[in-house]
């Protein structure tokens with residue numbers, strides 16, 4: 174197998190072609206609707222992926238907020254390109270030892286899925302021919318581009334997709350590797366290294382969705398498949414491994430179909446609506462009523478080939494169903510899974526008779542209120558079945574949370590770029606590069622070594638900061654004087670462990686100010702360090718400020734005076750034990766005090782007070 178990555182990282186430098194703030198918001202102040210059509214590219218041909226999307230005929234609704242402007246609505250030409258974004262892209266290019274281009278040409282890339290109000294995404298090549306070393310292996314970096322992010326999809330209903338404009342125009346750096354990755358774990362390691370390099374520029378946005386990966390995978394004899402928009406880095410390995418398994422399955426299936434001399438005739442679908450008219454349940458229950466049709470397409474030689482082979486989770490039936498879904502159907506039913514869904518053995522035999530099929534043949538059924546849509550679905554199903562005889566068709570696929578992927582659209586071709594005439598070419602003179610070279614940030618390995626040196630933290634803890642999402646808060650909080658060990662534990666362990674209300678909810682990310690207040694509370698003894706997770710959980714579930722979070726966590730109102738009083742009571746109650754065992758009484762008594770105080774005072778403070786009290790009682794001969 175071989176794989177390549179495209180890493181997309183949002184930058185925290187405003188928007189790329191206007192002066193708006195780059196902030197995601199739920200504040201919607203107006204909305205408007207557009208429709209888009211596919212137009213020819215620079216060489217006049219219409220891109221296949223663009224034509225596919227346009228054929229869906231969807232309406233696109235855009236929600237604008239207080240930070241949206243006319244550029245985002247495509248009612249005003251773009252402003253000049255954001256110089257800070259370009260500097261960041263050039264800096265990354267230098268870190269990757271890539272060669273910046275002499276002149277930046279902004280291009281329009283046709284995208285008609287509605288994610289851009291204009292029907293295109295602006296993109297500019299910044300540098301080529303870089304390299305990266307990961308675990309002693311070299312990987313080539315083919316291109317580094319600067320792009321604008323698309324609008325954010327917030328809702329989908331039949332015939333209409335709603336996007337929000339807040340994300341549109343946020344600058345993205347796109348880093349594309351060569352196809353030299355040879356395993357899923359290597360893909361993940363390369364993605365992690367590129368992510369760490371991007372964060373080293375200190376100009377990137379943090380949090381889920383701010384870095385997204387497209388993974389290209391192919392096996393020998395297969396075809397390039399693009400898995401688009403992976404947000405969870407740790408899932409990359411799974412997606413790559415499952416895609417390899419899928420392509421290997423499709424290649425074995427190809428050999429089997431060729432051996433059987435399977436073929437899919439170019440023929441119109443057969444109407445079987447009458448046959449299923451009496452069904453009262455299942456997918457065909459409405460057949461013949463309200464225009465609901467049931468159409469069938471024969472697949473000669475495909476019997477048994479649509480279900481999963483033993484020991485495999487892959488099946489052609491699922492690939493065909495994805496095609497039916499791509500025109501808006503809920504799915505399909507194929508003969509390998511029949512009789513089922515209320516369809517009897519007799520109905521299956523009758524369907525076979527009407528389709529003139531032998532036992533070695535299969536067929537597919539779809540049902541819909543629109544005959545046109547059902548016909549289009551079967552045309553796509555037939556084309557996909559035909560492609561199975563050739564092997565692996567090239568596709569763009571969507572990642573699913575369980576590690577599988579699903580067909581999304583054909584691979585885009587080369588016909589979708591043309592020059593952006595509203596932006597003049599931007600020269601990249603040597604003095605600009607020299608200035609950036611002089612201020613080049615540390616690479617991840619250098620950064621790691623420095624953090625180990627200056628903070629005395631274990632390498633593994635520092636590595637988690639450098640390769641994770643919390644380097645920036647770590648640096649800000651230690652700069653404010655908070656102890657590095659406490660900050661690292663808060664960011665590496667306590668924050669990720671905060672319970673989420675929904676499994677797929679984004680991780681809880683309080684502001685650096687709130688984290689600083691929380692650390693101060695622990696350092697001053699207002700709460701114990703052991704109380705930090707409970708306070709974080711209270712903040713995550715909606716406590717408006719730190720004081721209320723401490724109260725909700727049940728950690729408030731325990732003063733030092735109360736602590737001293739409690740310790741005196743506990744020691745007094747155990748005066749006999751203190752006299753007989755001396756210092757050795759400390760451990761059991763500490764346990765008693767901790768049970769009362771929990772995370773409400775710092776552990777070290779408690780032990781200091783307790784030791785002092787034990788010493789006092791012993792020196793006074795037990796008279797307290």
Ligand SMILES: [Zn+2]
Pocket residue numbers: 188191192193240241242243244245
């Ligand atoms: Zn704007």
